[in-house]
Amino acid sequence: MKGYKACGAGNDIQEARRPIVVKDKESNVGIISCCEAQFGVARQNSGGVAEFGPWIYQSIRDLRLRVDAVIVSCHAANEDSPWPSPYIRELYKSFIDAGASVVHGHHSHVPQGYESYCDGIIFYGMGNYAVDPDKWRSYYNGLWSFSADVDFSTIPVSWQPLTFEIHEQSGTGTIVIEESNYEEQEHHRRYLNECNYPFDNHDLFNSLWHEIALRIYYHHGADYMRFYTPNKKGLNLHIRNGLSLLKRAMINGIASPSNLSQYDYLLWYHMIACESHRQMLSTALGILSGEIKDLRTKETQRLADEMMPWSINVKINIT
Numbered sequence: 001m002k003g004y005k006a007c008g009a010g011n012d013i014q015e016a017r018r019p020i021v022v023k024d025k026e027s028n029v030g031i032i033s034c035c036e037a038q039f040g041v042a043r044q045n046s047g048g049v050a051e052f053g054p055w056i057y058q059s060i061r062d063l064r065l066r067v068d069a070v071i072v073s074c075h076a077a078n079e080d081s082p083w084p085s086p087y088i089r090e091l092y093k094s095f096i097d098a099g100a101s102v103v104h105g106h107h108s109h110v111p112q113g114y115e116s117y118c119d120g121i122i123f124y125g126m127g128n129y130a131v132d133p134d135k136w137r138s139y140y141n142g143l144w145s146f147s148a149d150v151d152f153s154t155i156p157v158s159w160q161p162l163t164f165e166i167h168e169q170s171g172t173g174t175i176v177i178e179e180s181n182y183e184e185q186e187h188h189r190r191y192l193n194e195c196n197y198p199f200d201n202h203d204l205f206n207s208l209w210h211e212i213a214l215r216i217y218y219h220h221g222a223d224y225m226r227f228y229t230p231n232k233k234g235l236n237l238h239i240r241n242g243l244s245l246l247k248r249a250m251i252n253g254i255a256s257p258s259n260l261s262q263y264d265y266l267l268w269y270h271m272i273a274c275e276s277h278r279q280m281l282s283t284a285l286g287i288l289s290g291e292i293k294d295l296r297t298k299e300t301q302r303l304a305d306e307m308m309p310w311s312i313n314v315k316i317n318i319t
Contacts, residue, residue, distance in 0.1 A: 008033025008073065009042070009049045016042035016050035019063055027152040030063035032056060032100075035075035036107075037273035039266075052076070052091075060098045069101040069152040077108035077125055078276045080139065081212050082195050082307045084112060084124040085279045086205070096120040101157050102150060107276075109139065111146040111163075111188070113195030119156035123148060124195075130177060133168045140309055143167065144180065144188060163188040194307055204299065210287060211300040215311040217284035224271050225281070226264070 010016035019032045034052040035041075042048035052074060063070050072095045076088055084092075084105070092103040096117050103122045105112065112125030127145040128136060136142040147162040163180040180188060198205040271277045286292030305312050 007031055007050075008035070009047070011047040013042045013044055013050070016048060017055055017059065019059060021063075021067055024069075024152055027068040028066070029152060030067040030070045031073060032059050032063070032070065033073045036275045038075075038270060049075075056095065057098045060095065060100050064099045069157070070099060071102045071104055072100045073104040073106070075107045076105060076276055077112065078212070078216055078280055079107070079109050080308065080310065081108055081216065082110055082112055082125075082141075082191075083198065083205075083208060083212060085213075085276060085283075086209055087279050088124070088276065089122075089205075092122045092124070093117050096122065101152060109136075110141040111144070111192065111195065113192060113199060114146075114148075115196065115199050116156065121148075121150070121157055121159060128166060129164070130175065131166060133166055133175065136166075141191065144184070145177075146188070146192065161192075191307075194303065198303070203295075204297075207295040207297055208300045208303060210283065210292075210295045211304045212308070213280045213283035214287060214296070215304060215308065216280050219311055221271070221277070221281055221284065224267055 005020045005022060007018060007020045008016065010018065017032075017034075019030050021028055021030050023029075034050045034056060037051050038049075040048040041051045056072065060070050060072065072092075074092070074095075076091075077084060088105070092105065095103050096119075101120045103120070104126070105122070105124045106126050108125040109128055110125065111127035112123075114121065114123045116122075123146070126147060128142055129145040129147075131142075133143055143166045145164050145166065147164060148159045149162060150157055150159040163185055164177050165180050165184055166175065166177055168174065169176050198208050271281065283292065287294050
């Protein structure tokens, strides 16, 4: 498309990592786009998307020499989680420390929270923006998105929140994205406040991550890794040692090479190469094995039940 600028993908790794500069009112804004390792990552001699890594810090420093502000747009999160992992939160803060003014996170498919940090702002997840409503209607909070009107002329940057609803125009098949009405905005405001609430309490946030990791693990993570097949209906698991799952899988031949397809390997790659998925798996297995102390509380259960209703039937008791 003529005059259209894009970044974060290219014919090789150098082109994929190349930032762009755009004019915003009176400010020149540099944009770096990247993602966790997933399908289609750019390599030295092949095209794809830009995987995040240490290169981002040098790119931020170089950009700051010729622009007024830097945005880092990063595709990273566990799907359907209203909160980021501690790793992603620390990573995004490090981008601000390196000189970015805004970190724009996405991938969770539901809106996540936001927080001011130093002179910048971090949006952990903006939700879906332009998707087919039929495919996302059954997903809790999958049909609205969070946006922001940012003013880069101030230090720290100032901004105003905006939220949008996604729906299909009756009888036309046309997807419509429009600003939320007052009632919708009130619902979105309450939701985002619940997303932001744990950020002010270090212990609560880390405990909530344990709740999230275990619920995602038992909802689909263990299934995808073929560790076992859970009974999702009224699931109540009492596990003494999560490592025994792996041992049983190998003894029974569940994970033997002869039983695996290319799809299995591709799914495993996606679960292990993607940092958010790997953090979820390692945290859940660490808790189940006793290597990591289980920090969940009644408050983390309440928050997860309220904000992740699809996971309510996943109750895990550990001794």
